[in-house]
Amino acid sequence: MSRGRWAAGAVAVALLATAFAAAPAQAHRKDGDRVVGYYTQWSGYGRNFLISDLVKNGTAQRLTHLNYAFGFLDEQGRCVSADPWADYQRPFTAEQSVNGKEDVAGQPLAGNLNQLRQLKQRYPRLRVLISLGGWTGSKYFSNAALTPESRAEHVRSCIDMWIKGNLPGAAPGAAAGIFDGIDLDWEWPGSEAAPGNVVRPEDKANFTLLVREYRAQLGKRADLTAFLPANPGMVERGFEVRKVFKELTFATIQGYDYHGSWDSVTNQQSALRTPRGGPTDPDFSGQVAIGAYLDRGAPRHKLVLGVPFFSRGWTGVSGGGDGLFQPATGPAPATWEAGYEDYKVLKTKLDEFTVHRDNRAGHAWLFDGTTFWTWDDPVEMRRKARFISDNRLGGAMIWSLDGDTADGELIRALHSGLRC
Template identity: 65%
Template sequence: MSGKRWGAAVAVGALAVGLAVVGTPAQAHGGGGEVRTVGYYTQWSHQDRGIPVRYIVDNGTASRLTHLNYAFGLLDERGGCVSSDPEADYRRLIPAKDSVNGKADQAGQALAGNLNQLRQLKRKYPRLRVYISLGGWIGSAYFSNAALTPQSRAAHVKSCVDLWLKGNLPGAPAGAGKGVFDGIDLDWEWPATEGAPGNVVRPEDKQNFTALLREYRAQLDKQGRADHKRYDLTAFLPANREAMDRGYELREVYRLLTFATVQGYDYHGAWERTANQQSALRVPDGDPTTPKDSGEIVVDAHLDRGAPRDKITLGVPYFGRGWTGLPNQNNGLFQQATGPAPGTYEAGYDDYRILKGLLTSGKYTLHRDDKAGHAWLFNGTTFWNYDDPTELARKGRYIRDRELGGAMIWSLDGDTPQGELIRGLSSGLHRR
């Protein structure tokens, strides 16, 4: 994933006005299947950013989602599933003003925190499916250990089913969290390829990832029979082609998954000196980098490796990447920076709802490449590349026209109180 307390999920090796609401999540794309709108809500959104689950109700997002991924659950060194922040997950008492149902949590209730808010969200929107997402950029350190042997795989999956699906949360009544989650999303960044420094990486991760999915599928089916419901299995897959080939038996991976979310951002960022696009649909003219990256290139790479079109759920960013110290040439694009732009949460990164303020301040000028499909802000020295409602509508149309499975959002706390981004994306995904 990206830009968070967990660090940036960079590809390995490497305002607009709100738009009118059009269509509903149930409407079909050209191929006749449901268009997914998958949004990540993070464990730290409320405490660190002041964005409770209720925010996505009030700004119109929740009613447009088909799926919500709660990020993240962690793995311990032996590969067991754990909560990294029980206080945020299920202990913190949420006041009435931040609660989905408008009622304050009470001391002694079986389930509180974000998980109780997600339960309330599902009651309000019964068609919404909610998954626990495991891993993330710095949370992927021990996936290789979990996947290493038949015994470790079985133990890992059992621990995750027990914690997140059966809802046996440490320090809470047995089964307190049962029913919150409808599936598990694996965010291993990346099998057989180094992601965050210090991750355990093995060459056999490629085959072990497939075996891990099989173990998940078997245990999820077994638990589903006991619970008389279907549990889904999804995974976040990379944009980088070397990482795809080194770490995944992609054709079989897609067969085992309910669907996949595919990295559609972090193509470039302030870990490079050249100010560039981080999420363009197509490669801009004059891009000096090799290899080239764009949404179209990434989608085609997955298709070429056997991905079913309707299982590709293309990621879109609710954040921007920024550089500073640029010469005032070419509106900053492809110029050499002295470093990352100052950001609210990390250098070189900021949420759309914050970046929009740079434009409305009058200190930055908005630039757009309609051919490549990307937008950026520039003030003569600082450059921010981001997706605004216009670009998200463009991506929604691209997903619909290519009959892909839908869009995935990282992350929901980046939108404005008016829900400008979700309205833009929805207008493109659903036919007028």
Template identity: 65%
Template sequence: MSARKWRTAALLTGAAVAAAVVTAPAAQAHQPDHGHGGADAKVIGYFTQWGIYARNFTIRNLVDSGTAARLTHLNYAFGFLDEKGSCVSADAWADYQKPFAAEQSVDGVADVEGQPLSGNLNQLRKLKKKYPKLKVYISLGGWSGSKYFSNAALTPESRKAHVTSCINQWIKGDIAGPGAAAGVFDGIDVDWEWPNSKAGEPNNISRPEDKVNYTALLKEYRTQLDRLPRGKRDLTAYLPANTREIDSGFEVAKVMRYLTFGNLQGYDYHGGWDPTTNQQSALRTAKGDPTPAPGYSSQVVIDAWVKRGAPKDKLTLGVPFFGRGWTGVANVNNGLYQKATGPAPGTWEAGGEDYKVLKTKVGAYKVYRDEKAGHAWLFDGTTFWTYDDPTEIRRKARYIEKQGLAGAMIWSLDADTSDGELIKALYDELSC
């Protein structure tokens, strides 16, 4: 089962980066407050650092779409680690160098040459000023940035040095110069994919002792974060769906003691890497699913973590704002559980597509649903897409409340429509 991937095809470089300009859509009239309705439910969205390039998706878009007003937490993806395990910027231009024009800026004020902080981090600072209840975390690692986590976690000395580096760089704000980004981040989100596993990027360093070292790393984070002022102590983690990765890499009960909350992978249960079509984010395993029991579903994932010692009220369920697809699919059973010739063509990667694009296929494709299992798919007779639309997002929100979970996590915000169709459905249902 694949984890979400850094879509490098979306990147621009050199002069193209400097020339990239976003025309922000018109501001939405309705801007809800975080305190409306079910205020305790967390709504966490990942903002992709590289989205400002080919995707033309900026922090300003979160304001204009109404998305920012519906978030309780924003995870900025990603910060990387160097070979020694120290925290570094994965893209200095995107993080703190790129000047944003007035129409791209959260407050309508253009960046000027020589200011201490530009780039996404300056826009995040402005976003927090506009939405003071919003918490912003730096997410470390991800699919393409987890190579050196094992080095960072290896010894007491390496763990201490790593955590000190990350706090200094991101929480204290030294990433763009001494204190230049101070106040931008309220916590750290650890996205190590995955400890003691060969299922991540092929070049990732992996050791059998990663499992106990992961716990020790979180303990070091908790120790150092607890020395900081209140409001800067949050520690979260992105956690896998596959029980193989859970058991090989996580001492669940111990891990959860150190986390403010954990974000469960609620997607990529199936995808174009499989020879047969299936769902990527169903709530329950369908009776006809050919996957060996218990199959892959959100209920299976939640049960696995709870059984191993995770409290439900410290878990959020990941919801995808993207779909997974296959092509060369037989026109049998509405395309479900059928052999395919390969992944469907996608804008940024084969077998993957944003919701905002998949929405435009409705009409040419027919929408199908499994009401009991809780998932939807599109099929046109040869190409199959498993995805979440507003109906399924609302179903997931009701499920999250019924299960007593902490809330929902979104990968990723740039895949929604320009008016925030999916996050509105999620927020409104959680806020009832």
């Protein structure tokens, strides 16, 4: 499951050249050291990637923020758990636990939330946020944001459940103190995204009002963040950027899923600059995405660029050459979702592929003559870190932490680049 794709049609973009020229390289701001990672509640199932693995592979010590994905909304806009078993009911063995102790029957809290509590005890400077929505959980955000009453009730319910820790069926306050704030992943105000999502013309203004309601109820000390789209058309339709950023601690900007197997030709999914010769004009890139927010008044130190620990892939590629911008018959076979594969899985198959890089545009891919995968390896992670540093952005965000290797190959490269 990905962070969610967005329509990759032609978009009118007026990217100011001065937006990046005005950002000379300099010593890091403190904000630029942010490393935000998404841990998904389903990681502990088929992938068997547990929160304790964040300690074992060196990830936890390199994170500044961990976003736990996802909490959902019901039709009335109130917060609910998407998976109570994973969130707070599943018992962990001593071997599986962060603190090395087995969960016992009758304890106030189990599941991933208890493991997050143990992780925070081990890394007290780590900020942990509950992420609400996502690609499959944004259906009712428009209902939550619709009126002053619905906004107030939505925020109250989310604070009660996730910040105060009052979980259904658990002791009052069982999960209190785990989350340091809330991450809003409404995909997307004013645009349908996943089929069936509720969309209204007033979503744009209502998103601003929802963010203000969150800030008013959370107070100034809690973190309030949002995941925002890379598509400039969606930015224009859904966000009053200057007003929203006034309330946010920072925002993570989609730095991937620019293209995927929903397209009929192979392409990049996370290039830093628009590649030459592509089939889409204008096309998408990290520079275009960040520029869309800078042009609308977002402060660069609050812009955290997303990076993928996964690949997008096509098969049945024809046309020869290195495989880029060539027709394909469909998504490449993969472990969990056709056309989507974790970095750690593809790395084990490198002897089957040739690695290609576009150093000007800043992206890479794998090709074996038939199958094509986008490729964000340590080389590309360091390249993205330099881009973040050179443009004085607010840091990097990872989707998702379960895609890395057992020794944390990707996060080590990203982290070292951000701090070099």
